[in-house]
Amino acid sequence: MAVFHIGLIINPLAGLGGPAGFKGSDGMADEALALGIEPKAALRTRVALECLLELRDRLQFVTYPGAMGADLLAEMGFSYRLPAGLDADAAHALTTADDTRKAVELLQDANVALILFAGGDGTARDVSAAAREGQPVLGIPAGVKIQSGVYAISPRAAGELTRRLVEGGLVRLARGEVRDIDEAALRGGKVAARWYGELTVPEEGGFVQQVKQGGVESEELVLSDLAAWLEDTWETDVRYVFGPGSTLHGLAGNLGLNTTLLGVDVIENGAVLAADVNEMQLYELIAEHPVRLLVTAIGGQGHILGRGNQQLSPRVVRAIGLDNLRVVATKRKLATLQGRALLVDSGDIALDEAFPDVVKVWAGYREELLYPVEHG
Structure with a gap:
């Protein structure tokens, strides 16, 4: 532990x-x-x-x-x-x-x-x-x-x-x-x-907003709010790398972007620059550019690196920088972890150990949560 x-x-x-x-x-x-x-x-x-x-x-x-x-x-x-x-x-x-x-x-x-x-x-x-x-x-x-x-x-x-x-x-x-x-x-x-x-x-940071009934978080409303926050804060000429998963796919959809559900996409100035890229293409696209990397957690399991997003290789993550990595997850998804930490298993022990004890998770409009991280 x-x-x-x-x-x-x-x-x-x-x-x-x-x-x-x-x-x-x-x-x-x-x-x-x-x-x-x-x-x-x-x-x-x-x-x-x-x-x-x-x-x-x-x-x-x-x-x-x-x-x-x-x-x-x-x-x-x-x-x-x-x-x-x-x-x-x-x-x-x-x-x-x-x-x-x-x-x-x-x-x-x-x-x-x-x-x-x-x-x-x-x-x-x-x-x-x-x-x-x-x-x-x-x-x-x-x-x-x-x-x-x-x-x-x-x-x-x-x-x-x-x-x-x-x-x-x-x-x-x-x-x-x-x-x-x-x-x-x-x-x-x-x-x-x-x-x-x-x-x-x-x-x-419990369920205090974004509810429809019975105190249950509305995934659709949260993704809409997250999209509004991201749209408010787009940085000109910065390349945004969207990792795989339904959370980021839904976020992109709320921004009017057609991204791939299980692939990695690159967005710049509000438009898809490249869709479903492999590791080599991604590395070339981020070289010499300011980049923000958005990843999400696998529901019930908690991996943010190393499962289903191998395009985000250690050299890619290092080139982007951990300071430019953002975890996006609804509180409902985090609740499926039942208190277990988020996980990183990039295949590079030094990179995994460089992760902080906690990361900031985007969970709603201008709402960030602190959540623990463990490495394999």
Whole structure:
């Protein structure tokens, strides 16, 4: 079974200002500690991680030394490692915003599927300053004030949602606002919040829309919505490779394109450039061109590469780039997997192992889900 890699960052000073009556912790940690206030961020993170204890064999955390993550993970018996180039000597008692930002950068370099971070709005600001576009993050609420929409409603909710992701449940990607109150103004009696950006956050992704009756997803409506999204985002002079399968064939039909059900087709500028191509033809067509590759999962089985689409050879996939691969699947199709991961079996072990722990799945109009991937 594949190991799932999750990043963990704890701001050990988060929440200190509340019990001290400081209306926040920014710049006030020393004063709060001097009053004898005990840090609570690790305790709240523990509550979240307790939801994952039964999955310890499937998880490896990537974290920062000491109180920023490693101490708690070791105490709870989780497998973890520090990012490359960092050792335990990097830990120090009073952490700073720079530590959080550096941690986010290093965890992203380690290709973690999700970054869990514990803190408050100040911590969210620091995460936002370093997070790359599209990097999934989820906050464990541990601060005095939580204005930002990037936090779970409770530590346990953060743990349960992470568990759902690891177990292959439907998890949708959304945009969460990062907001923070000006604490200096607040101490002066004035409440003023500022918008600092947005982060990509997971949320529960069950059947909440596109229904006809009885809560059952309508395949026809979803394919129509997916076609509308793709049509809205067509890139000029980019070649779109459509893999085999009824999902992509139906998507193309909604775009007015006549593609092959079991073949691979190349579309450019809204028209079919080449239909039912073999591997050699496909490789020639993608050479020296920007390309997007759309694949779907085999229903009930879950393969996205290596079954029924051998035209998408390792050299083709490498030439296109994994960053340009998009998985398209309805929630009904994903549900047939019953929580099992998507599978890649390209015949090239190095390529298979280069796949991330989770991929983004297009599942509706501007709706992306996170879903686990395993390789053979």
